[in-house]
Amino acid sequence: MSKAKLKILTSSLAGCFGCHMSLLDMDERWLELADLVELVRSPLVDTRSQSRCDIGLIEGGLCNEENIHLLLEFREQCKILVAVGACAINGGVPALRNRYSVADCLEAVYLHGLNVTQPQIPSDAELPLLTDKVYPLQEWVKVDYSLPGCPPPADAFFQLISALHDGREPDLNYVNRHFD
Amino acid sequence: MIVSIANEYSVPVSEVRAIIDFYHFLSDKKNADYHFYFSNNIIDKMAHSDLLVLQLGERLNSIIQQDPSRVCLDETSCIGLADHAPAALVNGRPLPALNPQSIEEVAELVALGRPLDHWPAHLFQVRTRICRRSWLLNMSLPPGESLLSWQTKGSATILQELQASQLRGRGGAGFATALKWRSCEEQHSGEKYVICNADEGEPGTFKDRVMLSEHSDWLWEGMTLCAATVGASKGFLYLRAEYAYLLPQLETSLQVRRDTGWLGAALKERLGFEFDIQIVLGAGAYICGEESALLESLEGKRGIPRIRPPFPTISGYLRQPTVVNNVETFIHAAAIISKGSDSFLQLGTTQSKGTQLLSISGDCQRPGVYEYAFGETVEQILSDCGADEVQAVQIGGPSGQLLGPQSFHLTLGYEALGGSGSLMIFNHRRSLIEVVNNFTNFFAFESCGFCTPCRVGTALNQRMLTRLHLKQLRQHEIQLLEESVRLMQNSSHCGLGQSAGNSILNLLHDFPETVEQLLNTIGDDNEARLVQALQPAVQLRKS
Structure with missing residues (x-):
């Protein structure tokens, strides 16, 4: 008898969805995975379950208050939290703004930017506030595993998920963790 | 200026800039x-x-x-x-x-x-504060005594005697001196060099400074003895830039040796070989205390450690056979050959013979240089220098070990505490995290940047230690810190990276209460942190 399906959550915070694309890149192996896992909360599906999950695959770092609230929620919700890709692990490209202040960033874009006709810094209450800098996940929550890469290869996702399903310690082979 | 230097030495401008950038005391500005x-x-x-x-x-x-x-x-x-x-x-x-x-x-x-x-x-x-004298410092060593002994006995016997004395290098690594000299002596091609490593950069260490200012003649004797034994005709004293003020008196003492016939051309008539010593100044780089980095530096390059083997005794200065020893090692060698090794062998422990010089500083009444036979307990040393209410000691400098009172029964020697030349004392009023933080900053600054584990690792350690100091580090991150240190130990190119995390591990393992008090125990007070992280954006929205 097969094991119960793993409940998986995926999310993209301050990321570009590239890691999600790579996840989809597993192509026909998704059919194989469909027997092992179930996506319960993900931009790839319509469901938004709040119930407890086995694995959370989080792409992107943290650049605003919404990111942080979500991440804290995911940490609560998931038994195993995985930092997926360079941005989740190190902050990545969005973290390039860390050498400037928030004010400098916003002013450069919304006051002095090219073709700006009504210079003003957006202040709609609906817009999440930016954090002082872009953080990697592990600076706010405990991260159980990291999938390196920009993006991590599809095969790395497959190796991780199948290992966790089988109760094995995930061990990425060399091809999936070298990028030279 | 840079261009003219580049022209003069026929090197690219980039290389001159790289060298200026590498050494702390060099600058492209006046x-x-x-x-x-x-x-x-x-x-x-x-x-x-x-x-x-x-x-x-x-x-x-x-x-x-x-x-x-x-x-x-x-x-x-x-x-x-x-x-x-x-x-x-x-x-x-x-x-x-x-x-x-x-x-x-x-x-x-x-x-x-x-x-x-x-x-x-x-x-x-x-x-100069020499607070305790033993075998070495009680000795009188007339110039030439060990050299006359060499003249009578010959190199083979000198090497045997040195081997019998079981003298080990006093620079920290504790390599058998006789083996090093023998390996160089056995090389039959090329010009050989004898180099004294006086780049005493390990924080808290100053015994070589004291020997250079008080007993430089003993050092010249030891270097000349080495040259006679291995067959070298040129010697260098690589003196750290921080000791440049010793230069005039060292030059004078070298000249006295030349004038009295124990150095330079006059040696040829007297003992049948020629040998002279040149003093070369460093320029502020801790890594140049590592012997292969020192050789690079001596050749006028950035002090980046070489890949070994080949070891310097086979391919050292200018790729020629070279002996590199610490100040104290040369002095010990001269003393052993002058006085015989019997009294030396009676002191110390099984694997660590004789005595060593300790630089003692920090919370004690009498900081200074102390000579102890190996085998002395830390406890006894603390009592001798007048240290009370000791919370911890750092032995062997930042790359050595941080010991708490539970380890004060340990004894000096390569068996337990390494060949450490310094002891820094911290009493109960000191903050140990400040101590370890200071060491971590030191390594991050001094890493030569050549290999990734050390360059990145020292920076990561520095960041985590700062967060620990600010009570921001959480329990699970302690494990990350430890992993980072272990990785550096296993994969760094040279001793700097391999030992940079020693005191961090000591802090984590031997001072659990201290660490516990420092951990972020407010739980993950992420709301408060978030408020802080959003502060600039909130300010901006208000204005």
């Missing part, structure tokens, strides 16, 4: 009239060096504002005056045992524009 380097070792910090820097800065502020080329206040890694903390260098001269009064005096002299030669001598007075 030095200020008064360039101060305050030692930032933990011992100096404990003696309130920060306040003195502030005081001097305040006093000289108007001058600096007016003309920045007149005064520069800088800091640097330990300058080898931990027995005179807090200390600084001004244009290369030592300002030991500073206090608010002497800072006032210095500020006044700078304001008056008085040249250093006209400053009162007491400001530069470094007092």
